[in-house]
Amino acid sequence: MTARGALDLIEINMKNHLLGMIQGLGFRPENYTLMSFGGGGPLHVAGYAKDLRFQDILIPEWAPAFSAFGCACADHSYRYEKSVDLVVTPDGHLDQAVTMMLNATWGELKKRIAKEFEKEGRDPNEMEFKPTLRIQYFGMFDDLEVESPSDVIDLKDLKEIVKRYDDLFEQIYRRGTKSPHLGYHFTKAIATGVVPVPKPILPDHELKSERPDDEASKGVRDI
Structure with missing residues (x-):
């Protein structure tokens, strides 16, 4: 219960900070999409976005490294x-x-x-x-x-x-x-x-079918 209370308190503070920042600029969450990334953003997004009624919430697939990647590529x-x-x-x-x-x-x-x-x-x-x-x-x-x-x-x-x-x-x-x-x-x-610093070249892979190619199979093993 103590851990749950600490988590709730953290997420309430995050929610209040986010809402105050948005409303302080004269905006409303209902008109915007929230993109959550970084180390703790996606972990707590369900808590701090609750009842804020954003149009949508987007989380990158590699969210924990998304901001770090941007910093590493920054000029x-x-x-x-x-x-x-x-x-x-x-x-x-x-x-x-x-x-x-x-x-x-x-x-x-x-x-x-x-x-x-x-x-x-x-x-x-x-x-x-x-x-x-x-x-x-x-x-x-x-x-x-x-x-x-x-x-x-x-x-x-x-x-x-x-x-x-x-x-x-x-x-x-x-x-x-x-x-x-x-x-x-x-x-x-x-x-x-x-x-400027050199930028990585991100590969652009062609989308395939939902079923992976046979040569992509890694096999199975008991764990």
Whole structure:
């Protein structure tokens, strides 16, 4: 009974975390399919998905190794963040200064990432650089991460960044809560450098009949 109680408690906590994360984004489980994989996901899925009414639940055949396989195949990357305190006002009078500060910050982070790859014997010239920002409407508490169109931006790019934030905010929290009249607060400049690694080639086997070929038989033995 004690073990059963511990199991139930774990799965209740998992369920509450999952539901809170989904509803916190303004979504409902009924509109989505749950894909469960990893070491403990499929083991507990019957418990934490109970009564959440997902449209469907999918479990990969090799679920325990599914996420590990993805990690092993992932490209090599470094991510650096730097806190900033930059404001884009509704009238745009600070836009030029904000643009210059962001370009300088991303340039600094890019050099740091390149040095890390050099230490490991990787060629920084192979690096794909991905600049992003954490942004929130001025005066709000929660920020969102938005990708920049370039690591060297101009005023046009800055307007595109703001538009991407507006679109992302509307997608998550809905249009009625948007507050562009407050201005935009950039809280973090983020830089990610990615160098690709060789990927495994997965064989594509042709499906046969339900009955295996005779030469595939391993025989039988008493156990």
